[in-house]
Structure formats: structure tokens, C-alpha cells
Amino acid sequence: MSKIVAxxxxxxxxxxxxxxEMMAGEQSSGTFIKVAGESDELRARFLAxxxxxxxxGEIDKPTxxxxxxxxxxxxxIYRRGIVTLSWPLENVGVNLxxxxxxxxxxLFELSPFSGLKLLNLELPQEFSAKYPGPQxxxxxxxxxxxxxxxxxxxxxxxxxxGLSPEATAERVKVLIEAGLDFIxxxxxxxxxxxxxxxxxxxxxxxxxxxxxxxxxxxxxxAFNVSGDMDDMLHQHDIVWDKGGTCIMVxxxxxxxxxxxxxxxxxxLPIHGHRNGWGAMTRCEVLGMDYQPYQxxxxxxxxxxxxxxxxxxxxxxxxxSVLSSIKSLLKPMFGGYQAMPVISSxxxxxxxxxxxxxxxxxxxxxxCGGGIVGHPNGIExxxxxxxxxxxxxxxxxxxxxxxxxxxxxxTALDFYG
Amino acid sequence: MSKIVAxxxxxxxxxxxxxxEMMAGEQSSGTFIKVAGESDELRARFLAxxxxxxxxGEIDKPTxxxxxxxxxxxxxIYRRGIVTLSWPLENVGVNLxxxxxxxxxxLFELSPFSGLKLLNLELPQEFSAKYPGPQxxxxxxxxxxxxxxxxxxxxxxxxxxGLSPEATAERVKVLIEAGLDFIxxxxxxxxxxxxxxxxxxxxxxxxxxxxxxxxxxxxxxAFNVSGDMDDMLHQHDIVWDKGGTCIMVxxxxxxxxxxxxxxxxxxLPIHGHRNGWGAMTRCEVLGMDYQPYQxxxxxxxxxxxxxxxxxxxxxxxxxSVLSSIKSLLKPMFGGYQAMPVISSxxxxxxxxxxxxxxxxxxxxxxCGGGIVGHPNGIExxxxxxxxxxxxxxxxxxxxxxxxxxxxxxTALDFYG
Numbered sequence: 001m002s003k004i005v006a007x008x009x010x011x012x013x014x015x016x017x018x019x020x021e022m023m024a025g026e027q028s029s030g031t032f033i034k035v036a037g038e039s040d041e042l043r044a045r046f047l048a049x050x051x052x053x054x055x056x057g058e059i060d061k062p063t064x065x066x067x068x069x070x071x072x073x074x075x076x077i078y079r080r081g082i083v084t085l086s087w088p089l090e091n092v093g094v095n096l097x098x099x100x101x102x103x104x105x106x107l108f109e110l111s112p113f114s115g116l117k118l119l120n121l122e123l124p125q126e127f128s129a130k131y132p133g134p135q136x137x138x139x140x141x142x143x144x145x146x147x148x149x150x151x152x153x154x155x156x157x158x159x160x161x162g163l164s165p166e167a168t169a170e171r172v173k174v175l176i177e178a179g180l181d182f183i184x185x186x187x188x189x190x191x192x193x194x195x196x197x198x199x200x201x202x203x204x205x206x207x208x209x210x211x212x213x214x215x216x217x218x219x220x221x222a223f224n225v226s227g228d229m230d231d232m233l234h235q236h237d238i239v240w241d242k243g244g245t246c247i248m249v250x251x252x253x254x255x256x257x258x259x260x261x262x263x264x265x266x267x268l269p270i271h272g273h274r275n276g277w278g279a280m281t282r283c284e285v286l287g288m289d290y291q292p293y294q295x296x297x298x299x300x301x302x303x304x305x306x307x308x309x310x311x312x313x314x315x316x317x318x319x320s321v322l323s324s325i326k327s328l329l330k331p332m333f334g335g336y337q338a339m340p341v342i343s344s345x346x347x348x349x350x351x352x353x354x355x356x357x358x359x360x361x362x363x364x365x366x367c368g369g370g371i372v373g374h375p376n377g378i379e380x381x382x383x384x385x386x387x388x389x390x391x392x393x394x395x396x397x398x399x400x401x402x403x404x405x406x407x408x409x410t411a412l413d414f415y416g
Numbered sequence: 417m418s419k420i421v422a423x424x425x426x427x428x429x430x431x432x433x434x435x436x437e438m439m440a441g442e443q444s445s446g447t448f449i450k451v452a453g454e455s456d457e458l459r460a461r462f463l464a465x466x467x468x469x470x471x472x473g474e475i476d477k478p479t480x481x482x483x484x485x486x487x488x489x490x491x492x493i494y495r496r497g498i499v500t501l502s503w504p505l506e507n508v509g510v511n512l513x514x515x516x517x518x519x520x521x522x523l524f525e526l527s528p529f530s531g532l533k534l535l536n537l538e539l540p541q542e543f544s545a546k547y548p549g550p551q552x553x554x555x556x557x558x559x560x561x562x563x564x565x566x567x568x569x570x571x572x573x574x575x576x577x578g579l580s581p582e583a584t585a586e587r588v589k590v591l592i593e594a595g596l597d598f599i600x601x602x603x604x605x606x607x608x609x610x611x612x613x614x615x616x617x618x619x620x621x622x623x624x625x626x627x628x629x630x631x632x633x634x635x636x637x638a639f640n641v642s643g644d645m646d647d648m649l650h651q652h653d654i655v656w657d658k659g660g661t662c663i664m665v666x667x668x669x670x671x672x673x674x675x676x677x678x679x680x681x682x683x684l685p686i687h688g689h690r691n692g693w694g695a696m697t698r699c700e701v702l703g704m705d706y707q708p709y710q711x712x713x714x715x716x717x718x719x720x721x722x723x724x725x726x727x728x729x730x731x732x733x734x735x736s737v738l739s740s741i742k743s744l745l746k747p748m749f750g751g752y753q754a755m756p757v758i759s760s761x762x763x764x765x766x767x768x769x770x771x772x773x774x775x776x777x778x779x780x781x782x783c784g785g786g787i788v789g790h791p792n793g794i795e796x797x798x799x800x801x802x803x804x805x806x807x808x809x810x811x812x813x814x815x816x817x818x819x820x821x822x823x824x825x826t827a828l829d830f831y832g
Contacts, residue, residue, distance in 0.1 A: 027604065029575040046578035046610075064698050066731030091577045093608040097642045097669035101603045101691050105666070108694030109730040159445040161507045162462035187517045188443065192509040194462075226513045229645065229677035250521070253513035255671005261645035275517050278524030282480050283699040314525040315482030 002089040002124035005051065006103040006292070010083050011062065011115030011285050013069035013076035016053050019112050020083045024048035027107055028091055048087045056080040062114030063285045069112075078114060080285075094130045096299055097256050099123065104288060115285025121292035127299055128333035131260065134303045136269035137337030138362045141303060144245045144269065145181045146217045150389050151342075151365040153382060154182030154220075158368060161188050165195055169203035176211050176219045178378035179386075180371070182364060184222035187250050187273045191227060191235070198238050205242040222248035222271035222304075229258055233265050240267050249302075252276035256300055263301030271341070272302035282315065290324040298328075298336045304364060306341045310354055313345035322357050329360065339364055346370050347381075348388035348398065348411045355392035365389070375414050376407065384411035418505040418540035421467065422519040422708070426499055427478065427531030427701050429485035429492035432469050435528050436499045440464035443523055444507055464503045472496040478530030479701045485528075494530060496701075510546045512715055513672050515539065520704060531701025537708035543715055544749035547676065550719045552685035553753030554778045557719060560661045560685065561597045562633045566805050567758075567781040569798060570598030570636075571788060577604050581611055585619035592627050592635045594794035595802075596787070598780060600638035603666050603689045607643060607651070614654050621658040638664035638687035638720075645674055649681050656683050665718075668692035672716055679717030687757070688718035698731065706740040714744075714752045720780060722757045726770055729761035738773050745776065755780055762786050764804035764814065764827045771808035781805070791830050792823065800827035 012019040028048035058079045069076035092098050104118050142148045157163065157171060175183055191197035204221055212218035225235040225247045232254070236247050248271040249259060263270060280287040294305055307324040308316045325340045340363045342354065347370025355361070367385060374381030387408040391401035402409040428435040444464035474495045485492035508514050520534050558564045571591060573584060591599055607613035620637055628634035641651040641663045648670070652663050664687040665675060679686060696703040710721055723740040724732045741756045756779045758770065763786025771777070783801060790797030803824040807817035818825040 029578050042575065042578040046575070064731070065700065066698065066733065068731075090609045091604070093606065095606055095608075095643045095647075097644070097666060098604070098606040098640075100669040101642065101666045101689075104695065105603060105669070105691030106694070106730075108692065108698060109732065111729060111731050113731075159458065159462070162445050162458040187521060188507070188514070190509065190511055190514040192511075193506045226517065227511045227673070228513075229673050231511075232673065250513060250517045252671075253516040253521070254673045255668075255675070257643070257645050257648065257670045257674030258672070258677070261674070273517075275521030276524065278522070279520065279703045280695065282482065282524060283702050284481065286699050286702075287695045313527060314522075315480070315484070315527050315529075316525065317482065 002126055003086040004089060004092065004099060004103065004124065005084065005086045005122040006118060007082060007084045007120035009080065009115065009117040009119055009285060010113055011059065011078060011080045012112050013062070013067070013073055013078050013114070014112045016055055016079065016081040016083065020050045020053055020085070022110065022112055023083065023107055024050055024085050026110060027102055027105065028087060046088065046091055048085045051084040051086050054082040056082065064114045067111055067114035080115070082119070089124050089126060094126050096127070096131065096260065096296065100256065100296065103292070108286065117285055118288040118292050120289070121295045123295060123299060125333060131299045131301065133298060133301055133333065133336035134338050135263065135266065135301060136303045138339045139337065141220070141269055141339050144218070145220050147181050150361050150386065150393070151363045152181045153385055154184065154364055154366040155180055155371055156184050156186055156366060156368055157189070158186065160186035161192065163195060165200040165203045168195065168200055169207050172204050172221065173207045174378060176208065179382040180219060182220045182222070182366070184248055184271060185224035187224060187226070187275045190224050191231070197223070197235050201238050201242050201244060205244050209243050218245060220245045222246040224248045224250070225262070226250040226254050229261060232258065232262050236262065236266055236268065244268065246271055248273055250275050251297055251302065252280070256296065259297070259300045259302065269303035270301065271304040272297055272306065274306045278315070290320070291327040294324070294328050294338070295332065298332055298338050302338055304339045304341050306343060308344050309342040309346045310350040311345060325358050325363070329358070329362070341366060347415045348384040348408055349415055351385065351388035352392045352398055355389070361389065361393070370415065374407070374411060376410055380407040380410065383407040418542055420503040420505060420508065420515060420519065420540065421500065421538040422534060423498060423500045423536035425496065425531065425533040425535055425701060426529055427475065427494060427496045428528050429478070429483070429489055429494050429530070430528045432471055432495065432497040432499065436466045436469055436501070438526065438528055439499065439523055440466055440501055442526060443518055443521065444503060462504065462507055464501045467500040467502050470498040472498065480530045483527055483530035496531070498535070505540050505542060510542050512543070512547065512676065512712065516672065516712065519708070524702065533701055534704040534708050536705070537711045539711060539715060541749060547715045547717065549714060549717055549749065549752035550754050551679065551682065551717060552719045554755045555753065557636070557685055557755050560634070561636050563597050566777050566802065566809070567779045568597045568636070569801055570600065570780055570782040571596055572600050572602055572782060572784055573605070574602065574784060576602035577608065579611060581616040581619045584611065584616055585623050588620050588637065589623045590794060592624065595798040596635060598636045598638070598782070600664055600687060601640035603640060603642070603691045606640050607647070613639070613651050617654050617658050617660060621660050625659050634661060636661045638662040640664045640666070641678070642666040642670050645677060648674065648678050652678065652682055652684065660684065662687055664689055666691055667713055667718065668696070672712065675713070675716045675718070685719035686717065687720040688713055688722065690722045694731070706736070707743040710740070710744050710754070711748065714748055714754050718754055720755045720757050722759060724760050725758040725762045726766040727761060741774050741779070745774070745778070757782060763831045764800040764824055765831055767801065767804035768808045768814055771805070777805065777809070786831065790823070790827060792826055796823040796826065799823040
């Protein structure tokens with residue numbers, strides 16, 4: 001019998017066993033109190049099972065407000081633990097939104113818990129029959145960008161909003177002439193009055209198509225189609241029609257059902273932006289970790305997934321970034337490759353450490369100021385990043401490589 | 417010029433002014449450092465504006481990990497404040513997903529913040545031209561259920577999963593004969609192998625249609641259509657075809673684009689389930705409050721919105737529940753009525769206090785064990801709740817009303 005398996009960090013004044021029973025009951029055959037019509041046979045077949053409980057020990061006080069200890073507890077002791085539950089697939093069926101309601105639904109609000117975070121999710125193989133997953137993934141993206149022995153080097157159009165389609169296209173011309181493989185809209189830029197989507201695609205793709213004709217290499221531009229369902233499909237068609245090779249979607253803002261539909265329609269790789277993710281994960285004992293998040297979106301068919309980067313400008317520690325990349329690179333359903341998108345505060349400086357930790361170049365490496373702010377110009381910025389990855393691949397230090405590569409040397413002096 | 421206005425609770429070691437500037441810059445014309453191509457004119461037109469800053473004072477230590485104080489700060493002092501920002505509508509255009517990316521996107525991860533929560537959101541009138549909002553709302557729901565001078569009294573099918581379509585229909589028969597106006601699928605029940613959606617609708621609606629023919633009153637059943645886009649539209653059509661009067665959707669699991677599309681297609685009220693909401697709101701300084709959440713979903717067109725209830729079985733305090741109900745009942749775009757769905761741990765006991773606080777019966781009042789667990793049966797359970805609301809409406813105490821109403825008296829003795 002196929003199973004859905006989910007692992008949680010919990011914090012509670014109940015015993016971990018009792019707390020796990022309450023989670024399992026609430027999220028399967030019903031509340032933890034037996035109800036009419038709920039026979040022993042029904043419970044045996046549909047009740048979620050407790051697979052494992054690990055005690056992480058006592059803590060001083062509850063982290064989140066609102067939890068209620070047992071009525072009998074006069075001096076409640078709070079503890080943390082790891083609980084793994086499994087559900088028979090037949091409880092839910094092959095339905096991604098309802099899987100989310102099952103493993104990440106009401107249980108965050110249950111009163112025994114002063115903390116509950118989803119750490120890990122495993123879906124059974126049956127999902128691969130309904131959800132075909134990433135259509136292009138790593139190898140398709142490498143083919144489309146003509147890059148395969150190093151990361152896809154990219155950047156983001158800045159300022160995020162305010163540029164006209166004409167100004168955006170001019171900017172793109174400068175960026176691709178400088179050697180960038182990949183450019184994306186900012187997630188704040190969709191189809192606003194001052195930069196109509198269709199016009200932006202036309203003008204940007206004219207520049208890119210001209211470049212591709214001249215050089216044989218077609219840089220990838222991820223146009224942000226996030227919006228209402230029919231608008232997204234229509235905007236995809238505009239990109240496809242103009243010879244574009246990527247669309248971008250803000251995953252949390254659009255939602256799973258919209259993204260699955262877009263994937264079914266799409267003939268292009270889908271670049272998944274995770275803005276809003278911070279709200280889902282920054283609390284130590286609430287929300288979810290990246291592993292289940294990427295399982296959901298890989299199943300939905302996203303080709304590129306943002307993961308932050310080492311020494312980023314956000315709050316995420318390096319350890320968490322590396323764990324995200326590793327979870328994303330782990331095969332699912334015998335494949336379902338999605339390309340990690342390393343970004344935020346990146347420049348040549350993190351290349352060697354990143355490669356040491358992940359041992360692959362199957363990533364996008366996006367730099368904003370870390371390329372366009374290079375003292376000798378954008379082309380030098382791109383070169384400095386390529387040289388840094390060359391150092392990583394040939395097992396040299398950045399300093400060693402910089403000794404006979406001016407652009408990298410300048411970058412180390414300037415950003416380091 | 418039309419504006420989007422959002423209010424936040426923030427926590428930071430920066431000055432509140434500096435922190436607010438960084439939020440405004442990051443979420444509009446770009447990062448807070450000026451970039452090439454960003455003229456003063458462009459910044460003046462597109463930069464988000466700081467409307468108001470209120471200092472809430474210093475706190476002992478940062479609540480969330482990962483934030484970074486200014487480099488110059490040797491002994492950083494953290495403080496909380498309320499910051500209100502506004503964006504010109506032309507930054508985004510009328511696009512609900514991209515509004516979410518703008519007001520609730522990357523800013524949760526910005527390193528100056530050890531806490532950031534969206535408290536309030538106001539959208540300009542232009543949204544009402546593209547998003548028609550709730551199609552049935554309060555008055556439409558009252559008309560369809562033949563209820564108007566009291567709350568719509570409802571319950572949830574339990575056990576949540578495991579019942580066959582036949583067993584579900586039998587259960588519905590018992591519940592509507594007992595006088596319930598409204599019944600809903602549990603959010604865990606969609607279209608699983610053991611209860612195929614179509615079969616469940618056929619058998620349940622046969623029972624409901626028979627009852628309606630006999631009595632002239634048609635109880636409303638909210639069938640959970642949550643799933644992939646085309647499946648949801650198809651399942652809506654099944655419900656409509658069989659004479660059903662409501663569909664339910666798990667808002668967070670399906671997402672905004674899917675729900676907007678479903679609303680455009682729907683000929684039925686949409687019951688919005690908020691499972692997963694706890695993860696978005698339980699941390700004191702992260703995520704969002706209910707006010708912006710309901711603004712998003714009312715704009716998307718949801719007719720019924722869950723709000724928890726007084727003395728609920730979850731973690732939410734009464735004050736927060738009442739604030740949610742009030743935010744939902746506040747007109748938006750000159751209407752956009754959505755019916756608050758009061759549920760969780762409800763029985764006759766909360767009716768008088770609820771009415772005192774909200775001064776309206778324009779709500780659904782859902783009871784699980786609080787009706788079906790009544791010692792004298794489900795019909796007595798329904799009566800006890802109706803009697804309790806009658807007490808509320810005639811300005812009597814529950815005890816006073818119970819003195820000559822046996823079902824209410826029994827409920828007070830049993831649950832009280």
C-alpha cells in the first residue's frame with residue numbers, strides 16, 4: 001500500500017506519544033475523540049500511523065503563544081521532538097493541493113502545540129503518473145542556454161520597476177553583450193501599465209534574437225507571467241511566439257493549482273520564484289523547511305527553484321542554503337530534475353566555497369551588484385565570476401586564479 | 417493617483433526610519449542602494465512611500481534568528497514599530513498575485529528584520545473592475561438556505577475520511593432531518609479512491625433534493641473541489657448539474673490564481689477553508705494578520721470565510737477571532753460581502769457572547785460535537801443552538817432561555 005510520509009518538529013506540554021496521536025487523528029479519520037460512524041475497521045484502514053518519535057528534550061517555556069497544556073497539568077513541562085507520520089494514499093488520492101491540506105493544514109493551529117514545523121515530505125510514485133514534473137529541468141536548461149560545463153551565469157533587471165519596455169530592452173542588450181547566459185524580470189515586474197508585458201517581450205526578444213543570430217548563442221530571459229490563470233497562459237504564448245525560452249512565476253502568490261495548469265500548457269521552462277518564502281520558514285518552530293517545499297513544487301513541474309546563496313544578503317544561514325540545494329538535487333520519482341537558482345549577494349567570491357560544498361555545476365548562479373557593479377564594467381563582472389568557477393573546477397584558490405586573471409583580481413579587491 | 421497601502425509590524429536593530437526606507441526601496445524601484453538606470457525622476461514616480469511610523473519601543477532581544485544589525489552597531493538595540501507604506505498602483509497594475517509579491521514577498525527575509533508581519537492591506541477601487549468579488553455573499557447564501565433572521569447552522573461530516581459515498585449520504589440524511597441548514601466536507605475529503613467525488617455528489621444530492629421536494633427547504637452542502645484546475649472546474653459542474661448549491665476550496669492549498677479562475681467559472685457560492693492559516697499567522701512577528709488575508713480572498717471572490725470561534729479548540733484567542741469577523745464584515749469596494757464561518761469547538765454556549773460582540777446574525781455557525789454530541793440527539797443539538805441564538809436576539813441570558821427550553825438546558829448541563 002502506497003504511503004505519504006511526513007516528518008515534523010513539534011513542541012508540546014503533552015507527552016510526545018499523545019501529541020503524535022492527536023496529530024495523526026486530526027489529520028486522518030477525524031478528531032482524536034472517536035465519533036459516531038467511525039468503526040474500528042475504518043480507523044485501522046484510514047488512521048494516520050506514527051512511524052517514529054524522537055525526544056529532543058525539555059525546553060524552558062513555550063515558543064508560540066496560545067497552546068494549551070493538558071487540563072491535569074498544574075506545572076506543564078514543554079518539550080520538543082521529531083515525529084514521523086504516514087498516511088495511506090487512499091485517504092487523499094493523487095491530488096497535490098489536498099496533500100498540502102493533509103500534511104500542512106489545520107495541524108499548525110492545534111492547541112497542544114506551542115510549535116509545529118513540517119521538516120520532510122515523501123510522496124509515493126503514483127504522483128508521477130498524474131504530475132509529469134519539470135519539463136526541461138537541468139539538462140534542458142543547459143541545452144537552451146548552450147552551457148553545460150559550468151553554472152548558468154545570470155542577473156536580474158534593476159531597477160525592479162519603473163523601466164519602460166524600451167529601457168528594459170536596452171539594458172538586456174548591454175547585459176547579453178557582456179556575456180550573461182540568463183536574465184530575469186524582478187518578481188515585482190509583471191504586466192504593469194508602465195511596462196506592458198507584450199511590448200516588453202517583443203522588444204527584449206528582438207534584442208535576444210538578433211544576438212542569437214549573430215553569435216549562435218541565445219541567452220535565456222525569464223519573463224514574469226505571474227497573474228490570473230488565463231493571463232498566464234496567454235503571456236506564455238506571447239513568449240513562445242516571440243522565440244523566448246523561459247517564463248517565471250511567483251510560486252506562493254500564484255499557488256499550486258495555477259502552477260500545475262501552467263505547467264501542463266507550457267512549452268518553456270518555468271523559473272520558480274519563492275518570494276514570500278521567508279514568512280513560511282523563518283520561525284524556528286512553525287511553517288516548513290525547504291525539503292517539503294521543493295517536493296511540492298518539483299511535483300508541480302517547476303524547472304528552476306530559488307535557494308538563496310552562501311553569505312547572502314537575507315537572513316538565511318549557509319548551512320540552510322546548502323541543505324536546500326542538496327534536497328533539490330536528490331532525485332524524485334527517478335528524476336524530476338530542478339535546477340537550483342543560487343542568488344542574493346552573490347559575486348565571484350562564493351564560487352569556490354559553493355562548489356566545494358555541492359560538487360556540481362548544475363546550478364544557476366545569479367549576481368546583481370556582484371556582476372554589474374564590477375569596477376571595470378559588466379563584461380569584466382561576468383568574466384570574474386567565470387574565472388572564479390574555473391578556479392573551483394580546477395581545484396585552485398580564488399587568490400591563485402586571480403594571480404593571472406585581472407577581472408577576478410579586481411573583483412576580490414573590490415568586493416572582498 | 418491610486419495607491420496600494422500596507423501596514424506592518426517590524427522588529428529591527430536599525431532606526432525605524434532607516435528600516436522603513438529599506439522596505440520601501442526593496443519592494444519598489446529596487447534595492448535601497450541606487451542602481452544604474454535609476455534616475456531621480458524614476459525614483460520619485462515609482463518608489464514606495466513611507467506614510468507613517470509608530471515606535472513601539474525597545475525589546476530585550478531579537479525574536480527571529482538571522483537578522484543582521486548595522487555593521488557600525490557594537491551593542492545593537494532592537495525595537496518594534498508599526499510602518500505604513502504605499503505604492504502607486506502603476507507599479508504593479510491590477511494583478512492580485514503580483515500585489516501579494518509586492519506587499520508580502522521578499523521583505524520577510526530582509527536581513528535588517530528580526531520580525532516583520534503584514535497587519536493591514538488596502539487595495540484601490542480599480543481592483544473591483546477586474547475582480548468581481550463574492551458572487552453570492554451573505555444575502556445569496558441566506559437566500560439559498562432559506563435562512564435570514566438567524567445564523568446558518570451547520571456541521572462537518574465526520575469521520576473526515578473513510579466514509580463511502582453511501583455512508584456519507586446516510587449521514588447527510590440524518591443531519592438534515594435533524595434540521596441543519598449547512599453541511600460541509602472535511603478539508604481532508606476531496607476525490608479519494610474510497611469516496612469518488614462524482615458518486616458522493618450524486619448520492620448526497622439525491623438525499624438533499626428529496627428533502628427539498630418534501631419540505632421546500634434545501635440545505636446547503638459544500639463539496640470540497642480542491643485540486644488541479646480542470647478537475648475543480650469539472651467538479652463544480654458536477655455539483656451544479658446535480659442541483660448542489662455550494663463548493664468548498666482549501667484556499668492556501670489551491671492558491672490565488674486557481675481560486676480566481678474557479679470564481680469566474682462558478683455558478684455556486686464558494687466556501688473558503690483556511691487550513692494552513694496557522695503557519696502564516698501564529699508567530700507574533702512573522703507572516704500576516706487576518707485583515708490582509710481576507711482582503712485578498714474577498715477580492716478573489718470567496719463567499720464564505722472561516723474565522724474560528726469564541727473559546728475554540730485551536731490556539732487563537734477570542735480577541736483575534738472577533739477582530740477577524742469585524743474585518744470581514746467591513747465593506748470593501750462598496751460591498752464584497754463574505755459570510756464569516758464561525759467554527760471549532762462551538763455549541764450553544766458561545767451564541768450569546770458572540771452576538772454581543774458582533775451584533776449580527778449574518779454568519780455561519782458550525783458545530784461538530786456541539787450538535788451531534790447532544791445527549792438527546794442531533795435534532796436536540798440543533799434546537800439547543802437555535803434556542804441559544806434566540807436568547808441572544810431577545811437579549812436574554814442562556815440560563816433564562818434554558819429555564820423553559822429543555823434542549824438548551826440539557827446542552828448547558830452537558831457541555832457547560
